[in-house]
Amino acid sequence: MRVLCPSLSHDRLLGLLSLVALLAAGTPAVADEGWSVTPLGTGRPYFYAEGTPGAVLQDTLSVRNPTKRNLNVRLTGGSWLTLGAPGVDIPARTRADVPFTVRIPEGTPPGDRTATITARASGRSATVRVQLRVRGPRLPALTVENVTVRGDRIAYELVNRGTTDLTPTLAVHADGVLGPVLDRAPRTLPVRLAPGRRLALTESWSGRPGFDAVDVRLTVTAAGGTVRDEAGASVRFVPWGGVAGVAGLLSAGGALVAVRRIGRRRRDERTHRRPELAAKSDELTGAMT
Numbered sequence: 001m002r003v004l005c006p007s008l009s010h011d012r013l014l015g016l017l018s019l020v021a022l023l024a025a026g027t028p029a030v031a032d033e034g035w036s037v038t039p040l041g042t043g044r045p046y047f048y049a050e051g052t053p054g055a056v057l058q059d060t061l062s063v064r065n066p067t068k069r070n071l072n073v074r075l076t077g078g079s080w081l082t083l084g085a086p087g088v089d090i091p092a093r094t095r096a097d098v099p100f101t102v103r104i105p106e107g108t109p110p111g112d113r114t115a116t117i118t119a120r121a122s123g124r125s126a127t128v129r130v131q132l133r134v135r136g137p138r139l140p141a142l143t144v145e146n147v148t149v150r151g152d153r154i155a156y157e158l159v160n161r162g163t164t165d166l167t168p169t170l171a172v173h174a175d176g177v178l179g180p181v182l183d184r185a186p187r188t189l190p191v192r193l194a195p196g197r198r199l200a201l202t203e204s205w206s207g208r209p210g211f212d213a214v215d216v217r218l219t220v221t222a223a224g225g226t227v228r229d230e231a232g233a234s235v236r237f238v239p240w241g242g243v244a245g246v247a248g249l250l251s252a253g254g255a256l257v258a259v260r261r262i263g264r265r266r267r268d269e270r271t272h273r274r275p276e277l278a279a280k281s282d283e284l285t286g287a288m289t
Contacts, residue, residue, distance in 0.1 A: 035065045035073070035090075037119045037126050040097055046129040047117075049102050053134060057102040061117055061128065065090040071121055078115035080104065081130065102132060109163035109195040110136030138164040140223040142193070147218055149235040154203040156218055156231070160193035166222040167192055172203055173219070176212040186221065212237050 039047050040060040049057040061083075065071040074087045075098060084099040100117070115130040141162035148155045160166050168189050174182035182205065191199060208214075217232040 034124075035063065035067065035071055035121060035126075037061060037063050037073075037117070037128050039128065046131055048131045048133075050133040050135060051102075051104055052136060053104050053108045054106045055104050057104075057132075059100060059102070061098045061100060062095060063088060063090060063098065063119060064095045066093060068092050073119050073121040075117065075119055077117045078130070080113075080132070081115055081117065083117070102130065104132070104134055108134050110134050110138055111164050111195045113194075136163060138162075140164050140166060140227045142166055142168060142220055142222045142227045143229045144218050144220045144231045147216065147231045147233040149205070149208075149214075149216060149233060150202075152205050152208055154205055154216060154218070155200070156202075157198055157200050158189075158191075158193060158220060159198045160195050162227070163195050164223075165192055165194055166227070169221045170203075171219040172216070174214050174216045176209055176214045178212075181209050181212065181214060182207075182216070186219070209237050210239050 038044070038061075040062040047059050049059065051057050061075070063073050069092055071090045071092075072087060073090060073096075075083050075085070077083050077100065080102055082101045082103065088096045088098055090096045102115075111134055113132040113134065115132065116127045117130060118125055118127045139162045141160070143159045143161055144156055145159060146155070146157045154172065158168055168191065169186045170189055171186040172182060172184040174180065184203075189201070191201070193199060203218075213234070213236050215232060215234050217230060219228070219230045221228045
């Protein structure tokens with residue numbers, strides 16, 4: 001397809017070319033590539049280390065400065081990480097390699113851990129993940145503790161007492177005086193418990209009874225059902241407004257009973273006095289005859 005254009009005069013063509021040149025001169029140049037932090041070497045998106053408790057592992061962080069200016073980078077890491085320097089000055093278009101160590105504390109249970117190394121410079125920050133696997137026997141163990149009922153919620157705590165990550169499943173059951181008042185089938189909770197972690201959670205209970213004595217029981221499982229624990233609590237639901245009304249009624253009833261007792265005692269006293277009066281009257285009557 002051919003596009004037809006009107007012809008341009010020589011002066012108009014020169015003016016158009018000048019405008020294009022002016023716009024090109026005012027366009028900013030593409031900024032230099034920003035600095036970056038990566039594991040030393042190629043093909044590693046993050047650090048990976050593996051060892052037993054007490055081991056000390058080593059690796060190196062690479063900080064690249066492809067810009068045209070010097071760069072000061074501050075570095076921080078997790079509690080298990082020790083960096084070779086808290087910061088580094090990197091000349092333009094160069095790279096600095098910073099060694100660091102990972103020390104696995106004694107007594108650390110086996111499992112996977114994650115840490116990060118954070119670099120800050122020129123008003124921004126970047127992180128590199130450190131994936132660590134602690135070797136050892138993998139023993140799952142889970143407990144449910146401190147079950148309480150607070151209003152319309154059931155509060156409890158889950159504790160991972162094993163050496164492997166766990167995704168728990170929870171079932172809830174409650175029995176009142178006349179039978180079950182709550183029965184929830186097991187469901188997987190949207191949490192992941194690392195070894196040694198304690199997590200406080202709650203369950204909603206909007207349909208709880210208004211007047212009952214209830215025993216609540218929580219059952220948790222994990223690792224395909226091989227790990228199981230139960231805990232519970234007893235709670236009494238009392239409608240305090242109704243109790244106040246009943247208390248008032250009982251108070252009024254007590255007052256009525258007291259009034260009735262006083263009235264009965266006075267009638268008894270009058271009854272006891274009447275025979276005496278009758279006897280005196282008989283004596284006087286006899287004297288007049």
